[in-house]
Amino acid sequence: MEISVIQDVLEESNAVAKENRKIFDLNRVFVVNMMSSPGSGKTSILQRTIPVLQNLGLNCAVIEGDITSTIDSERLQPLGIQIVQANTEPFGGDCHIGSHLIKAALEYLDLTAVDILFIENIGNLVCPAEFYLGEDCKVVVLSVAEGEDKPLKYPLMFRECRVCMVSKIDMIPYLDFDLSLLEANIQKVNGQLEVLFNSAKTGEGISTWVDWLLRRMEDRNDRK
Numbered sequence: 001m002e003i004s005v006i007q008d009v010l011e012e013s014n015a016v017a018k019e020n021r022k023i024f025d026l027n028r029v030f031v032v033n034m035m036s037s038p039g040s041g042k043t044s045i046l047q048r049t050i051p052v053l054q055n056l057g058l059n060c061a062v063i064e065g066d067i068t069s070t071i072d073s074e075r076l077q078p079l080g081i082q083i084v085q086a087n088t089e090p091f092g093g094d095c096h097i098g099s100h101l102i103k104a105a106l107e108y109l110d111l112t113a114v115d116i117l118f119i120e121n122i123g124n125l126v127c128p129a130e131f132y133l134g135e136d137c138k139v140v141v142l143s144v145a146e147g148e149d150k151p152l153k154y155p156l157m158f159r160e161c162r163v164c165m166v167s168k169i170d171m172i173p174y175l176d177f178d179l180s181l182l183e184a185n186i187q188k189v190n191g192q193l194e195v196l197f198n199s200a201k202t203g204e205g206i207s208t209w210v211d212w213l214l215r216r217m218e219d220r221n222d223r224k
Contacts, residue, residue, distance in 0.1 A: 006038040013131055017099040020106065020134030027111035031119065031215045033103040033133055035157065036141035037150075038123030040168040043072045044200035045141065045209070046118060048077050052210050063105045065097040065122045072120065084108045088122065096127035099134060116213070125154040129161075137161075144175060148182040151189045158186060163194040163212060168197040187203055 034042050046158050050060045061082040065072045069090040076083055084105040088094040097119065109117075119126040119135060129138070140161040142150055145168060151158045158164060164186060172179065186193055196212060198205030 005173040008166045013099045016103055017132045020099060020102050023106060023111065024117070024134060024136075026045040026133065027114070028221075029111050029114050029117050030139075030202055030213075030220060031117045031133075031135040032129075032213070033119045033121060034139045034141060035121045035125075035128040035138060035161070036123060036143075036198070037125045037146060040123070040141045040143040040146065042123075042141050043075055043199050045165065045167065045198065045206075046076060046120065047079070047198050048203055048206045050076075050081060050118075052206060053116060053213070054079075056210075056214075059126075060116050060118065061109055061111075062118045062120060063097070063102060063109075063116045064120050065101075066135060067093045067095070067122060082109050094127070095124045096131055097121050097133065098131065101113050102133045111224055125150065125157050129154075129157040129159075137163070137216055139163050139165060141165045141167050142182075144172055144177050144179075144180055144182075148185055151182070151185040158189045158193060159171075161190075161193060162216070163196055165209060166195060167195045168199060168201070169197050169204065170201050177190075 020194045034041050046062065053060055063084050063086055066072065068087055070085050074085050086097055086101045086105050102119065102192045119133060138161040140157050142164055144166060150219055183195060186195060196205060196209055198209055
């Protein structure tokens, strides 16, 4: 009986996600679901990434997920983009954004003026990986401060994602961190996962990340 309940929840979530996908396709919006543990640097990466995309003539929007507060949305406001805050506290404090929240958030966005929509999911390496929201790709951000073992401890996250962004690489000289071990652990879990490196503080690696996004957008458009 318990398994049936879980299946019902996932089936309902996927049904709403497919509705979201139809809306994204209709408006030709490329959607990126960014996930990580708390404090890995998702918002800082967006602060660096979005101006580069804007300079390329692309319009960005963000659905900002958190259990409570608007702190990260406020950090992104100076970019002059459309932002919708999706808090889960009124719904019991879920540790992930559900497809129903994405659907609700879309009512506040003018998708005809959006090329790329970033969903900044709630900080958690477990729950967000389980749910499809209608996105084009899932991305996991892993800071070097978290250690090399996270792919082995939370394998589903690294199996579900298209790319792993190793963030805060400017901190490596100050940490007991083995980058080659992290890469080896990622390969054990998902040998197809692309690995990128960046520092939101210095800007290193942001252009490579932007190039990755542009290629994925082009691939998506070619399939339409």
